[in-house]
Every structure is written in C-alpha cells, then in structure tokens.
Amino acid sequence: MxxxxxxxxxxxxxxxxxxxxxxxxxxxxxxxxxxxxxxxxxxxxxxxxxxxxxxxxxxxxxxxxxxxxxxxxxxxxxxxxxxxxxxxxxxxxxxxxxxxxxxxxxxxxxxxxxxxxxxxxxxxxxxxxxTHTPVPDRRGARSGEAIYVTGALGRAMLGISDRDSGSVNDLAYRRPRPLLTVGHKLVPHVGAMMDVSDGLLLDCWRMARASGLGFALESEAIPVADRDRFDECIRWGDDYQLLFTAPVSAELPVPAARIGMVEGAQPFLSLDGRILDPKDGLGYRH
Amino acid sequence: MxxxxxxxxxxxxxxxxxxxxxxxxxxxxxxxxxxxxxxxxxxxxxxxxxxxxxxxxxxxxxxxxxxxxxxxxxxxxxxxxxxxxxxxxxxxxxxxxxxxxxxxxxxxxxxxxxxxxxxxxxxxxxxxxxTHTPVPDRRGARSGEAIYVTGALGRAMLGISDRDSGSVNDLAYRRPRPLLTVGHKLVPHVGAMMDVSDGLLLDCWRMARASGLGFALESEAIPVADRDRFDECIRWGDDYQLLFTAPVSAELPVPAARIGMVEGAQPFLSLDGRILDPKDGLGYRH
Incomplete structure (x- = not known):
C-alpha cells in the first residue's frame, strides 16, 4: 500500500x-x-x-x-x-x-x-x-492572487555540509526557526498558506493541487541561498519558510518575495512558463 | 540517564x-x-x-x-x-x-x-x-478512602498464550476496551483515578506515591482472571481496568471490587499487611 x-x-x-x-x-x-x-x-x-x-x-x-x-x-x-x-x-x-x-x-x-x-x-x-478564522490551509488559493515566500530557500541544504560551524546555513539546518510571529501577522491577508518543509516546488504543487489551480513561478523572483545551486535549493526541504498566496493589492505586514501568480482553472505547476511534471522529483517525500 | x-x-x-x-x-x-x-x-x-x-x-x-x-x-x-x-x-x-x-x-x-x-x-x-472538574489524577487519594478496581486483572496476560482464539483473554490482549462510559460515570465520585496499564501493584504504588499516602491491599479481594497465577495477574499490564479511590460511603454507579484502604501519612504499598518494596518488580516498566 x-x-x-x-x-x-x-x-x-x-x-x-x-x-x-x-x-x-x-x-x-x-x-x-x-x-x-x-x-x-x-x-x-x-x-x-x-x-x-x-x-x-x-x-x-x-x-x-x-x-x-x-x-x-x-x-x-x-x-x-x-x-x-x-x-x-x-x-x-x-x-x-x-x-x-x-x-x-x-x-x-x-x-x-x-x-x-x-x-x-x-x-x-x-x-x-x-488567532484568525477561517484558519488558512493549502486549499485557499484563488485565481489572480500572487504567490509569495517569506525568505531564502536552500539554507538548510547548504547547512548539511557546513556542519557545526554556527554559520547561518548550519543553524538553518540544525535549529530551524518556526515563523510564528510572521504567520500571525500574515494570516488575515492570505488565501492559502503552508510551510515549506519538503521543498518549494513540491509544496507549491501540493498547494496548486489542493486549490485546483495553476501555480506559475518565475525563477528569477525566487530567493535562494545559492543561485549556483538554484535547482537544488528549490527542491530541498527543511527550510520552514512560509509559502502563501494573497491578492496582488494586499499590503503585506512582513517582507516576502513575490515568486509567481495563481492562474487557470486546473492544477499545474510551471517554472518560467514550462509545465513541470509532478513525477519528476519536485522535492523531498517522506 | x-x-x-x-x-x-x-x-x-x-x-x-x-x-x-x-x-x-x-x-x-x-x-x-x-x-x-x-x-x-x-x-x-x-x-x-x-x-x-x-x-x-x-x-x-x-x-x-x-x-x-x-x-x-x-x-x-x-x-x-x-x-x-x-x-x-x-x-x-x-x-x-x-x-x-x-x-x-x-x-x-x-x-x-x-x-x-x-x-x-x-x-x-x-x-x-x-465531563467533570477538577479532572482526577493519581494524586487525589485521601486517607480513609477505599481502593477499587473495575474488573479482573490478568486477562491480557493469559491472552498471550491464547493467541487468535477469540477467547475473552485473547480479546483482552489484542482488543483492549477503554472504559470510557465507566470512567464518565465514576468521575464525580472518585478521589484519585488512573487506568491499570502496567500492572495493579505498580500502578497502586504510583498512586500511593503521588498521593503521599499508604495503599493497603487485601489479596482475597483483588479480582483476577486466574487465581493460580495470582502473583502474575497483579503484576502484568495491559488490562486497562480503572483503579480509583472513593469514600467508603460512596454509592458507586458501576460495579467495582473494593481491594483495600488508603491509610497513613506517607507513601507505602502493602499486601495483606506486608509492606512491598518498590524495587521488587511490582509490574511492567516501559
């Protein structure tokens, strides 16, 4: 099974x-x-x-x-x-x-x-x-909303080879910080929201599928810890940034990168206009 | 540690x-x-x-x-x-x-x-x-209360050798029944209450220690599934009967065996007047 x-x-x-x-x-x-x-x-x-x-x-x-x-x-x-x-x-x-x-x-x-x-x-x-109802989940995205992420992805991945150094990446891996205050501030503004635990692409796809809509991402807008390892940074988990959708007009109370748009009437995930196949290892499944 | x-x-x-x-x-x-x-x-x-x-x-x-x-x-x-x-x-x-x-x-x-x-x-x-406050715990026994247990001990132990027979003992081991209705009815009447998961003696000792009082048990009054294996029946876990204390005058809403009395001013556990040493394997620790 x-x-x-x-x-x-x-x-x-x-x-x-x-x-x-x-x-x-x-x-x-x-x-x-x-x-x-x-x-x-x-x-x-x-x-x-x-x-x-x-x-x-x-x-x-x-x-x-x-x-x-x-x-x-x-x-x-x-x-x-x-x-x-x-x-x-x-x-x-x-x-x-x-x-x-x-x-x-x-x-x-x-x-x-x-x-x-x-x-x-x-x-x-x-x-x-x-602190706010309805409580957001991954099903709440609406067409026309923008897609946001609260911070750089890939730090935890880089931290694995940076062991016990006390560097920002090492701490990201060993001591991830739950964004409780950020989540609290964001919750009245969001459509869908979830934390990025299994990689940005996989979690975006899950949100797209649950919402029944397309998620069109732009690679240049996605904040990563190491641009030379971009493909890994957006597929690796353990970062615990918040991924959310909100109206383009929303005045967000915290910094966040706008990485794409919700569009269409059925679930898909695209990067720079190219549709990604969910079977192609979008992230970390466990 | x-x-x-x-x-x-x-x-x-x-x-x-x-x-x-x-x-x-x-x-x-x-x-x-x-x-x-x-x-x-x-x-x-x-x-x-x-x-x-x-x-x-x-x-x-x-x-x-x-x-x-x-x-x-x-x-x-x-x-x-x-x-x-x-x-x-x-x-x-x-x-x-x-x-x-x-x-x-x-x-x-x-x-x-x-x-x-x-x-x-x-x-x-x-x-x-x-369904009732204060919520009872193992610390609530009072001197002069009686000690009760809701049913026979040792069925789960006997069930281990009675494998897959569908007998009452086999089912006691494989399909323990949480006494939700019994607990609900008892709660307004009890001093201390807990379930017997690790053996009657060990759980009585835990209740005695938590309440800071002596628990004096009478072996003849303790209901067991097999009197020939009495010592094992009162030391084996997994029975999930309810153990509780209540005033002697309490009119209990469910059947229960009165197995002893709470007495003294410091924790002890005795069986037929003989003090048991907690180091002597009272039950199942895990």
Missing amino acids: AELDFVDALKAIANNPAARGLEDDAAVVEIGGETLVLTHDTLVQGVHVREDEDPADIAWKLVAVNLSDLAAKGAEPVGVLVSHMLGTGDDRFVAGLREVLDEYSTPLLGGDTVRADGRRVWGCTAIGRA | AELDFVDALKAIANNPAARGLEDDAAVVEIGGETLVLTHDTLVQGVHVREDEDPADIAWKLVAVNLSDLAAKGAEPVGVLVSHMLGTGDDRFVAGLREVLDEYSTPLLGGDTVRADGRRVWGCTAIGRA
Whole structure:
C-alpha cells in the first residue's frame, strides 16, 4: 500500500471534516468557543535527522517543525506533547528541548518515553490556538492572487555540509526557526498558506493541487541561498519558510518575495512558463 | 540517564502546571471555557506489541490505550492524531483503525506517516473533553478512602498464550476496551483515578506515591482472571481496568471490587499487611 493510498484510506474512514489534518499539515477543531490547531510530526533517526545528530538539535527540530505547522495557520502555541525514545544523550535532548520551549514560550504539557533498541524515533504533538478564522490551509488559493515566500530557500541544504560551524546555513539546518510571529501577522491577508518543509516546488504543487489551480513561478523572483545551486535549493526541504498566496493589492505586514501568480482553472505547476511534471522529483517525500 | 531522571529533567523545564502530564497519563489544559485532556502513547514493535502482531490489532491497541487514558479522566474523546510507520499490512492497519474509531465514535483528526526500515513505531495523541472538574489524577487519594478496581486483572496476560482464539483473554490482549462510559460515570465520585496499564501493584504504588499516602491491599479481594497465577495477574499490564479511590460511603454507579484502604501519612504499598518494596518488580516498566 503506497503512502498516498494509505492517506486516502485514512481519509475514507475519518468521520469528521477536521480530518483535513490528514492531507494538510494540521487539524482544526472548534471547541468551547476557540479554534484549536493540532499537528503531529515524527522524526526518525537516519531519515529526518542524521545518524549522529546531537540530541539537543533533534529536540529543537522536533518541536520547531511542529510549531512551524502552527505558524502556517497563524496559530499561537498552547503547548506540546513529546514522545522520546530513551538512549544516548538524553541529557542533551533535555537541554535542546528546554532551549526551544523557552525560545517560543511554549509549555511542555506531557508526553511519553519508550525504551527499545534499533533506530530511534521521536514524536511531537503541538496544540495551538487560532488567532484568525477561517484558519488558512493549502486549499485557499484563488485565481489572480500572487504567490509569495517569506525568505531564502536552500539554507538548510547548504547547512548539511557546513556542519557545526554556527554559520547561518548550519543553524538553518540544525535549529530551524518556526515563523510564528510572521504567520500571525500574515494570516488575515492570505488565501492559502503552508510551510515549506519538503521543498518549494513540491509544496507549491501540493498547494496548486489542493486549490485546483495553476501555480506559475518565475525563477528569477525566487530567493535562494545559492543561485549556483538554484535547482537544488528549490527542491530541498527543511527550510520552514512560509509559502502563501494573497491578492496582488494586499499590503503585506512582513517582507516576502513575490515568486509567481495563481492562474487557470486546473492544477499545474510551471517554472518560467514550462509545465513541470509532478513525477519528476519536485522535492523531498517522506 | 535513567527514565525517571529523564522525566524529572523534563518536569524541571516544563514551564506550566499542565506539565503533570509528564508523570500522570494525561495533560489537562483549560481553553475557551472547556477543560481539555491530552494524552500521547507510543507503541514499539516487539516491545509493546508482538513482532508479528496483526496490524489491525496494533491500530486498535494504539487508539484504545490512549482512549483508556481519557477514560481515567472521565473525559469524552474529541479525536485522535495517528502517526504510522508505513510497512507490511498497512491495509490491515487501516481496517483496525476504522474498527476502533467506529466503536468509540472517535474522529480521526490527522496524523503523520513516515517511512523507515527497522523496528516499527506508532504514535497516537488523543484529545478529550473533561465531563467533570477538577479532572482526577493519581494524586487525589485521601486517607480513609477505599481502593477499587473495575474488573479482573490478568486477562491480557493469559491472552498471550491464547493467541487468535477469540477467547475473552485473547480479546483482552489484542482488543483492549477503554472504559470510557465507566470512567464518565465514576468521575464525580472518585478521589484519585488512573487506568491499570502496567500492572495493579505498580500502578497502586504510583498512586500511593503521588498521593503521599499508604495503599493497603487485601489479596482475597483483588479480582483476577486466574487465581493460580495470582502473583502474575497483579503484576502484568495491559488490562486497562480503572483503579480509583472513593469514600467508603460512596454509592458507586458501576460495579467495582473494593481491594483495600488508603491509610497513613506517607507513601507505602502493602499486601495483606506486608509492606512491598518498590524495587521488587511490582509490574511492567516501559
């Protein structure tokens, strides 16, 4: 059963509209007059983090990627639950967890520890409070809107070979920063919004497909960390910039690069007028 | 770093009282005039489920153990997020997930899929709505209360050797039933409450320690599935009965066995008047 079939099967059994969390990055639940945003991400050793990654960086990333999903909803964190597989460097894991929770004023609500040999796995559930409704998702783009991204892509990719240097690229990889404040400011202005976790092209295609519209990108307008490695920069993940659409006339409250336009009446992704085939490795699928 | 030190370290960094979820089985958060209960449990192949467990049973158990934590809070399910590591039998996993969600009218809100070789790991976060406040936890026992358990212990243990027979013991192991209705009815009456997931003795000791009181149990009063294997039945986990304390005069709305009394002014656990040493393998730690 392929991953997409699995998700389709899950969607079929999800007896609630909030199940959009299965294809989107977060679930949205109305409760007690509030709109909650819930997201869960799992990190696997050797898959999402390097085999010998510092556990402090793993803890940071585990929480940060979930908070990034809240950022893309314009939600503010209520707290996180963390599932940790005990092992080497647990003191470092605790140190990194403390750092990321302090940095984003996010309470640790609870969690679970397990003990097992083999490949380690970590999980985090983040709970957020929506600051604006309707909560945006990847389906909200409208024809005629412009497509924006909040910052340069490819830093995390460059950071992998820049290991432990403390450079801006190294930190982008090891200590990604969820754009909570940016997301909060943007949310009243956007059509669709999501974070770029799996590469700009793949995430643009997902937004195009979910919205049922064409996304026409202009390469010259796309901000990247290294123009000589442009093709990689727009296909690599882990950057956690925010990708969103907004009316051309919108006065955006934060800096963002306008990288293309939403057009047409059916989903496509194009770069400089050339249609890209989704089968051609647009980004990182995991 | 041992598991308990790790949890202590997490508690030290948890900047919120709701962090009781770290030592308790669930976190409690007030939001929008509602009291939410959040719980996360992770299952590891070969540790919490058998190496060759039917993925349908794994999915059932994954959700059921989390709903059991809600039951122990008297909470009703709002929904679950499921993290699934793709692999063999994903169609069976989907089938089991559908069954357990239908059985307990619980929406699937979202989740995450990951792909990796090696030992498989599954995670579930359950969100519930408290039906009664304050929400009970393991700290609420009072001296002079009686100690109760809702049903026989040891069925899941017996079920392991009764494999796939469809017997009551086999089903207790493969398809544990979260006592949501029972927990809902009990919650206005209890002092402390928790589910018995790691063995009656160990969970009684945890409740005694958290409440700072002595728990004096009477072996004859403890309902077990097989009296010839009494010592094992009260040390084995996975039964998911509810353990609670209540005033002796309480008129309980559900059947429950009165198995002892809360007494003294400091934590201890005794069986038939003999003090048990917590170091002597009271149950299943994981």
